[in-house]
Amino acid sequence: MANVTLTINGQQVTVPAGSTILQAAEKLNIFIPTLCYEPILTRPASCRICVVEVKGSKNLVPACAALARDGMVVETDTPEVIEARRTIIDLLLANHPMDCLTCGRNGDCRLQDYAFMYGVRESSFSGEKHNYPLEDDNPFYIRDMNKCILCGKCVRVCAEIQGNSVIDFTYRGFNTKIAAFMDVPMSQSECVFCGNCVAYCPTGALQEKYLRSHARTWEVQKVTTVCPYCGTGCTLDLNVKNGKVVGVTSTDGEVNGKALCVKGRFGFGFIHHPDRLQQPLIKKDGRLVESTWDEAIQLIATRLGEVKAQYGADAIGFLTSARCTNEENYLLSKLARAVIGTNNIDHCARL
Amino acid sequence: MTNPIADIEGANFILALGTNTTETHPVIATKIKQAVRAGGILAVVDPRQTELARLAHYHLALKPGTDIALLNGLANVILTEDLYNKDFVAERTEGFAAWKETVLKYPPEVVAGITGIAADTIREVARGYARSANATILYTMGITQHICGTDNVLAIANLAMLCGHIGKPYSGVNPLRGQNNVQGACDMGGLPNVLTGYQPVADPDVRAKFAAAWGVTSLPEQPGLTVGEMMEGAAAGKLRAMYIMGENPVLSDPDSTHVVHALEKLDFLVVQDIFLTETARLADVVLPAASFAEKDGTFTNTERRVQRVRKAIEPVGEAKPDWQIICLVATAMGYPMQYGSPAEIMAEIARLTPSYGGISYQRLEQGSLVWPCPSPDHPGTPRLHVGKFARGLGKFHPVEYVPPAELPDEEYPFILNTGRRYFHYHTGTMTLRTGALEEYYAQEHLEINPADARTLGITDGDRVRVISRRGQVEVTARVVDTVPPGVVFTSFHFPEVAINRLTNTARDPVAKIPELKVCAVRVEKIA
Numbered sequence: 001m002a003n004v005t006l007t008i009n010g011q012q013v014t015v016p017a018g019s020t021i022l023q024a025a026e027k028l029n030i031f032i033p034t035l036c037y038e039p040i041l042t043r044p045a046s047c048r049i050c051v052v053e054v055k056g057s058k059n060l061v062p063a064c065a066a067l068a069r070d071g072m073v074v075e076t077d078t079p080e081v082i083e084a085r086r087t088i089i090d091l092l093l094a095n096h097p098m099d100c101l102t103c104g105r106n107g108d109c110r111l112q113d114y115a116f117m118y119g120v121r122e123s124s125f126s127g128e129k130h131n132y133p134l135e136d137d138n139p140f141y142i143r144d145m146n147k148c149i150l151c152g153k154c155v156r157v158c159a160e161i162q163g164n165s166v167i168d169f170t171y172r173g174f175n176t177k178i179a180a181f182m183d184v185p186m187s188q189s190e191c192v193f194c195g196n197c198v199a200y201c202p203t204g205a206l207q208e209k210y211l212r213s214h215a216r217t218w219e220v221q222k223v224t225t226v227c228p229y230c231g232t233g234c235t236l237d238l239n240v241k242n243g244k245v246v247g248v249t250s251t252d253g254e255v256n257g258k259a260l261c262v263k264g265r266f267g268f269g270f271i272h273h274p275d276r277l278q279q280p281l282i283k284k285d286g287r288l289v290e291s292t293w294d295e296a297i298q299l300i301a302t303r304l305g306e307v308k309a310q311y312g313a314d315a316i317g318f319l320t321s322a323r324c325t326n327e328e329n330y331l332l333s334k335l336a337r338a339v340i341g342t343n344n345i346d347h348c349a350r351l
Numbered sequence: 352m353t354n355p356i357a358d359i360e361g362a363n364f365i366l367a368l369g370t371n372t373t374e375t376h377p378v379i380a381t382k383i384k385q386a387v388r389a390g391g392i393l394a395v396v397d398p399r400q401t402e403l404a405r406l407a408h409y410h411l412a413l414k415p416g417t418d419i420a421l422l423n424g425l426a427n428v429i430l431t432e433d434l435y436n437k438d439f440v441a442e443r444t445e446g447f448a449a450w451k452e453t454v455l456k457y458p459p460e461v462v463a464g465i466t467g468i469a470a471d472t473i474r475e476v477a478r479g480y481a482r483s484a485n486a487t488i489l490y491t492m493g494i495t496q497h498i499c500g501t502d503n504v505l506a507i508a509n510l511a512m513l514c515g516h517i518g519k520p521y522s523g524v525n526p527l528r529g530q531n532n533v534q535g536a537c538d539m540g541g542l543p544n545v546l547t548g549y550q551p552v553a554d555p556d557v558r559a560k561f562a563a564a565w566g567v568t569s570l571p572e573q574p575g576l577t578v579g580e581m582m583e584g585a586a587a588g589k590l591r592a593m594y595i596m597g598e599n600p601v602l603s604d605p606d607s608t609h610v611v612h613a614l615e616k617l618d619f620l621v622v623q624d625i626f627l628t629e630t631a632r633l634a635d636v637v638l639p640a641a642s643f644a645e646k647d648g649t650f651t652n653t654e655r656r657v658q659r660v661r662k663a664i665e666p667v668g669e670a671k672p673d674w675q676i677i678c679l680v681a682t683a684m685g686y687p688m689q690y691g692s693p694a695e696i697m698a699e700i701a702r703l704t705p706s707y708g709g710i711s712y713q714r715l716e717q718g719s720l721v722w723p724c725p726s727p728d729h730p731g732t733p734r735l736h737v738g739k740f741a742r743g744l745g746k747f748h749p750v751e752y753v754p755p756a757e758l759p760d761e762e763y764p765f766i767l768n769t770g771r772r773y774f775h776y777h778t779g780t781m782t783l784r785t786g787a788l789e790e791y792y793a794q795e796h797l798e799i800n801p802a803d804a805r806t807l808g809i810t811d812g813d814r815v816r817v818i819s820r821r822g823q824v825e826v827t828a829r830v831v832d833t834v835p836p837g838v839v840f841t842s843f844h845f846p847e848v849a850i851n852r853l854t855n856t857a858r859d860p861v862a863k864i865p866e867l868k869v870c871a872v873r874v875e876k877i878a
Binding site for chain 2: 138139140160161162163164187192193194209210221223224225226227228229230231232233234235238240243244245254255256259260261262263264266267268269270271272273275276277278279280281282283288293296297298299300301303304305307310311313314315316317318319320321322323324325326327328329330331332333334335336337338339340341342343344345346347348349350351
């Protein structure tokens with residue numbers, strides 16, 4: 001494919017034809033803000049926060065959609081560009097609750113980041129504000145449509161990634177709102193609560209219910225690991241606060257990108273469930289009672305040894321686990337085969 | 352899977368058999384939907400009208416257990432209409448002539464009689480699969496959990512070879528595996544007949560290699576018992592002790608009354624788990640294990656991708672990671688077993704396992720690796736059978752349709768089909784304790800067709816009793832037309848609807864997989 005060479009902020013860059021100005025700028029590590037843009041989704045170029053100045057163009061152009069052309073001269077932070085971006089933020093804030101102090105997405109919000117970056121403390125417009133009730137009808141995520149900036153990412157995620165098209169733009173003008181068909185609560189819609197919309201939402205309009213009410217964004221450590229449910233092998237981030245898993249967020253997984261399902265994203269509560277076994281148990285007089293590790297391990301060694309001595313190694317069977325790690329499965333096979341001396345080992349692959 | 356998950360998106364034709372993908376593998380289902388969105392054709396073979404079936408261009412609602420007839424019928428059309436890939440068959444396969452004789456016995460009209468699918472639909476789907484530049488086959492337990500599960504898979508492989516839709520991108524024979532590390536558990540020798548990387552226990556050289564590495568004089572030579580055979584052995588008093596790590600056979604295995612009886616009969620039972628499962632309650636010793644969030648390790652996904660599992664928190668209470676527990680037991684039995692970390696265990700696995708030979712934690716930190724990955728400089732093998740099959744030539748296996756082991760009769764007039772739900776997982780030990788999933792999807796139900804419900808006087812929400820020759824459960828009826836007349840469906844997630852009390856232990860003779868997808872039941876309204 002042919003290449004094009006353009007100049008951005010005085011620096012020359014060569015990119016494949018068909019690249020956008022934004023992609024060319026990324027190659028130069030030049031920052032351009034975006035709200036509605038997402039590389040893997042279609043590009044409506046609707047938020048206009050990414051506008052830049054192109055020499056010879058009458059208007060500012062959206063960098064996320066405008067294609068780089070040979071010989072193009074682009075400036076990303078002229079006073080006109082900055083003013084346009086400030087105005088966009090100003091207009092968005094005109095209908096946005098200024099409750100960052102208590103917002104669960106405080107510290108993880110593009111609108112907040114850009115307001116800070118461009119010094120927009122509050123809106124200079126006064127007028128009507130939405131006062132939608134908080135949508136809290138399911139145990140997975142909350143929707144606060146007062147905080148929605150109508151970037152439409154969630155609509156495109158639901159259609160283009162999840163493939164369900166459960167939500168879309170409804171109503172008109174100022175009353176435009178993202179909703180399910182007939183504007184029913186999500187729990188009455190076809191929503192499967194994968195939460196992939198939440199993963200892409202740039203503001204506090206969509207929030208993981210448990211995570212955002214139990215931890216501020218800067219309090220959590222993220223540990224990248226693999227989902228414990230089905231065989232797809234989705235990568236996810238466990239969010240840890242004070243030694244406890246308080247939530248799951250998307251990262252850029254090799255298999256799944258940012259996509260997860262309801263179990264992977266919202267099914268982590270079992271980790272700290274009070275039913276978790278925390279102590280070895282030994283059956284005494286028909287009841288399981290707590291014991292020490294030493295006592296339990298010794299009992300196992302003794303009893304397995306006795307059974308082996310009396311009935312032979314093949315009188316012992318092992319079930320290893322499709323839920324455990326490779327290393328653990330390997331060791332249980334070693335225990336069965338090398339230590340006990342039986343090939344009686346299997347697991348639930350057939351079930 | 353022969354091909355990576357990402358390949359699904361690029362397929363022109365997807366044949367999905369016995370897979371309720373949107374519920375059981377939701378993220379893989381997104382790839383199917385994206386393929387359809389891009390113009391791909393989707394054919395779904397499933398007795399039930401699943402979400403995937405509703406999305407499909409063709410829904411082949413076959414009678415349960417008639418997959419071989421259908422697959423042979425598809426091959427028959429492709430053969431008789433001369434649509435097959437002659438170059439591929441000539442250069443890459445063997446056994447074609449003998450196989451062809453069998454397939455010619457399955458013209459579409461005959462297959463229509465067995466499967467209940469119109470002959471013309473069979474023709475259209477066969478043509479679509481054969482003529483597509485790239486076609487992929489996806490399947491899960493709807494194919495394998497039958498007494499003819501192995502033959503079902505062979506029939507799928509025959510079809511893929513016939514059209515040359517294997518060994519290239521966007522195609523292949525792709526089982527979607529159901530558990531996070533079921534692939535890895537098999538890879539690691541968690542099977543009675545093989546050591547790691549499917550090295551047979553019957554091979555003396557393999558045994559000698561492992562015996563030397565493990566510091567023992569010899570290793571057992573005879574393949575051991577599968578899970579179903581262990582339960583029978585326990586019931587018969589031949590198996591005297593069991594050690595169960597992270598499994599819940601009381602809910603997951605067929606004929607659970609028999610499973611409970613078998614486990615109770617053991618002299619000694621150890622269960623190592625994160626919860627006091629229905630199985631753990633029967634144990635003599637229960638060991639508290641760390642959850643996935645509390646340990647380091649690797650999982651191998653359905654496309655053979657080995658990925659790092661990372662410790663995020665300390666084990667709760669006195670729980671320990673399973674690998675540490677096993678070391679303690681081995682050491683207490685006079686076999687000192689010590690590892691500083693799971694990375695050391697992986698190094699040992701890599702030394703003993705050709706397909707994992709190039710896998711190390713150091714490399715996995717840079718990204719996942721797909722086996723076979725035989726050496727440290729090998730990039731991994733996302734696609735199998737490119738240019739050459741693992742066995743050399745691909746072999747056509749003639750397979751014949753056999754009916755399921757237990758078909759409906761007057762006393763038990765319905766077929767019970769079981770599976771999973773989107774909001775829950777396997778025996779529910781985890782998903783019923785999340786504070787979210789079980790709140791949203793709190794109660795199980797039995798799906799029954801409106802025509803059947805009417806006959807039985809059942810309305811939506813009625814309590815019903817489902818009874819087989821082996822057991823019974825009570826459950827709430829949901830009257831829906833997504834199950835065909837004569838078939839009822841529910842999941843095995845909920846202990847209060849322990850549906851495996853009813854299921855049949857009849858097994859495939861090779862894979863020993865039980866026929867969980869078909870057994871005969873009757874349904875009674877509870878007055």
